[in-house]
Amino acid sequence: MEKFTTLSAVAAALPEDNIDTDKIIPARFLKTTQRTGLGKYAFDSMRYRPDGSENPDFILNKAPWRNAEILVTYDNLGCGSSREHAPWALLDFGIRCVIAPSFADIFFNNCFKNGILPIKLPREVCDQLMSDSTMGSNARLTIDLPRQVVIRPDGEEVPFEIDPFRKHMLLEGLDDIGQTLQHETEIKTFEHKVAGERPWMPTITLD
Amino acid sequence: MAPRTLFDKIWDHHVVETLPDGTSILYIDRHLLHEVTSPQAFEGLRLAGRKLRHPEMTMAVVDHNVPTSDRTKPIEEPESRNQIETLERNVKEFGVPYFPLLSASQGIVHVVGPEQGISLPGMTIVCGDSHTSTHGAMGSLAFGIGTSEVEHVMATQTILQRPAKNMRVTVEGELAPGVSAKDVMLAIIGHIGTAGGTGHVIEFAGSAIRGLDMAGRMTICNMSIEAGARAGLVAPDDTTFDYVRNRPFAPKGEDFENAVTFWRTLATDDGAHFDKEVSLRAEDIAPSLTWGTSPETVLPITGTVPDPAQEPDESKRVQMQRMLDYMGLEAGQKIAGTPVDVVFIGSCTNSRIEDLRAAAQVAAGRKVADGVRAMIVPGSGLVKMQAEEEGLDQIFLDAGFEWREAGCSMCLGMNPDKLTPGQRCASTSNRNFEGRQGPGGRTHLLSPAMAAAAAVTGCLTDSRELV
Numbered sequence: 001m002e003k004f005t006t007l008s009a010v011a012a013a014l015p016e017d018n019i020d021t022d023k024i025i026p027a028r029f030l031k032t033t034q035r036t037g038l039g040k041y042a043f044d045s046m047r048y049r050p051d052g053s054e055n056p057d058f059i060l061n062k063a064p065w066r067n068a069e070i071l072v073t074y075d076n077l078g079c080g081s082s083r084e085h086a087p088w089a090l091l092d093f094g095i096r097c098v099i100a101p102s103f104a105d106i107f108f109n110n111c112f113k114n115g116i117l118p119i120k121l122p123r124e125v126c127d128q129l130m131s132d133s134t135m136g137s138n139a140r141l142t143i144d145l146p147r148q149v150v151i152r153p154d155g156e157e158v159p160f161e162i163d164p165f166r167k168h169m170l171l172e173g174l175d176d177i178g179q180t181l182q183h184e185t186e187i188k189t190f191e192h193k194v195a196g197e198r199p200w201m202p203t204i205t206l207d
Numbered sequence: 208m209a210p211r212t213l214f215d216k217i218w219d220h221h222v223v224e225t226l227p228d229g230t231s232i233l234y235i236d237r238h239l240l241h242e243v244t245s246p247q248a249f250e251g252l253r254l255a256g257r258k259l260r261h262p263e264m265t266m267a268v269v270d271h272n273v274p275t276s277d278r279t280k281p282i283e284e285p286e287s288r289n290q291i292e293t294l295e296r297n298v299k300e301f302g303v304p305y306f307p308l309l310s311a312s313q314g315i316v317h318v319v320g321p322e323q324g325i326s327l328p329g330m331t332i333v334c335g336d337s338h339t340s341t342h343g344a345m346g347s348l349a350f351g352i353g354t355s356e357v358e359h360v361m362a363t364q365t366i367l368q369r370p371a372k373n374m375r376v377t378v379e380g381e382l383a384p385g386v387s388a389k390d391v392m393l394a395i396i397g398h399i400g401t402a403g404g405t406g407h408v409i410e411f412a413g414s415a416i417r418g419l420d421m422a423g424r425m426t427i428c429n430m431s432i433e434a435g436a437r438a439g440l441v442a443p444d445d446t447t448f449d450y451v452r453n454r455p456f457a458p459k460g461e462d463f464e465n466a467v468t469f470w471r472t473l474a475t476d477d478g479a480h481f482d483k484e485v486s487l488r489a490e491d492i493a494p495s496l497t498w499g500t501s502p503e504t505v506l507p508i509t510g511t512v513p514d515p516a517q518e519p520d521e522s523k524r525v526q527m528q529r530m531l532d533y534m535g536l537e538a539g540q541k542i543a544g545t546p547v548d549v550v551f552i553g554s555c556t557n558s559r560i561e562d563l564r565a566a567a568q569v570a571a572g573r574k575v576a577d578g579v580r581a582m583i584v585p586g587s588g589l590v591k592m593q594a595e596e597e598g599l600d601q602i603f604l605d606a607g608f609e610w611r612e613a614g615c616s617m618c619l620g621m622n623p624d625k626l627t628p629g630q631r632c633a634s635t636s637n638r639n640f641e642g643r644q645g646p647g648g649r650t651h652l653l654s655p656a657m658a659a660a661a662a663v664t665g666c667l668t669d670s671r672e673l674v
Binding site: 017 | 223224226234236244247250255263264265266272284290293305324337352354359367401405437456469619620643
């Protein structure tokens, strides 16, 4: 996983509540067995017209937001399906940071697993950042993860919260499995304990 | 020890270790796999040279993009076929118990788990699918995860989690005749909103919930995710134990009795703390449905479509208008009487035998209205067989419904069962997002009885008028 330290990039505003993962990537594009190559389907129903041509009114089809690496939305971003194809599609499109007043739990988790930083900020701050983003390429937002601040184009710094473990994983670009496997002894001990306490626990075996 | 909730107890039973920052390594008892969210995880294991830690705690089935038509023919869509074949190769290589497409036990993973006795009370259950919350009806902590987490569970049989907050939704009283679990859950989501449960596990309690059969409890827990909750739970009781007894993979004999003794200790203690409490009266709930493109846009069937002009917040007003435009509805119109093109009875929300019986009760002796396509997609091969033994298939076929094979089908349109742009569907599924059932499709979420009523009248109809 790519490390996340600082990011200075164009931000695009999608001023909507409840942007669900079906909207980020519709189910019909989930038939891949790969993690990559999904960027072309990101926001399919908003980005393309029914004939397949680009919708020129959609923010991510306009310069400079076509190159946006930050998205700012309203509440409950990523609700609905648990599909990790949603962060995969965002990442493949080039998005490394998503900012919203609130997120759906599974999407929030999935972002971290893919080196995308989700930042929770109050709705009125999101409004300010959306307003900044309309200044186009002159309005780059800077995300400084080590210092936990979003730096607005006028230099104002907006602090944000992040769980220390997740911050560490993002800064180092670490994947969880290796970390957890360092606790092999504890896992084995737990398994032994459960086998003693709940010996009736069945296993699944098919003939 | 301080009084604990059902969630607290299951959590405590599964914590392997809590790390200094408060994240816990949580042990997973059951890992359910399907073809869409697992291939990248198996590939990750392979690349890292890792094994599946506990194949005997894992189960796989194909459901999301399987055809629901004749299965003796090859699968036409090459990408769907590839995903199914990839799963079949992976389960063989990694030794995972698997219910293949042509097995009678195949079906939607959230129908198959409880039906086979694989999902049991007190367990932690995960699957790369948000509707894993369904299994919470067993009194298990069950939630959806992303594919990276699927790989993590495969390799370690654990997941990294922080404890959720506790929320309790209590529904006291008796449901009026013709009001089902689906109506209860739609009413709850309409009340608390799609983010009402975010960060929480919801325990559903109260006499109206305890009075539901297991299928009804599964419908409720299934849509916990539509209320934003991490999981839904119902305390295991005699209804649960009677359901579990003699299921193929449930404990047997003395083991079963010992298990029940343990399961009885799981219910929330008196005086346990809930971070959030919501109460509804069962008598206030009418047959309900959604009018918009978010599951919280709920109306009783006797209601009228809301007017965006009454919404004070500008961004919400714009979003409401956009929903009305997308759905082809007018503010202030009566929702009953709106013509439908398609009726879909199925999905992990409402495809169990009890759901099919409720639909058949309305369909019996009637005909599907002219110009309406109505499909019944049972949740599993076993549900289908039981319905056929009870003669429900004949009731549906005589009425002009399609009687199909088990799978996710038109809930999400990954297989050939899709809406075309502008088509309006009365659907027993769980999500009414734009394009969910096919690009441009318009979805009204409702119960099996209401869906059947829409099929035979050709429009959204109060099912109580027909039984």
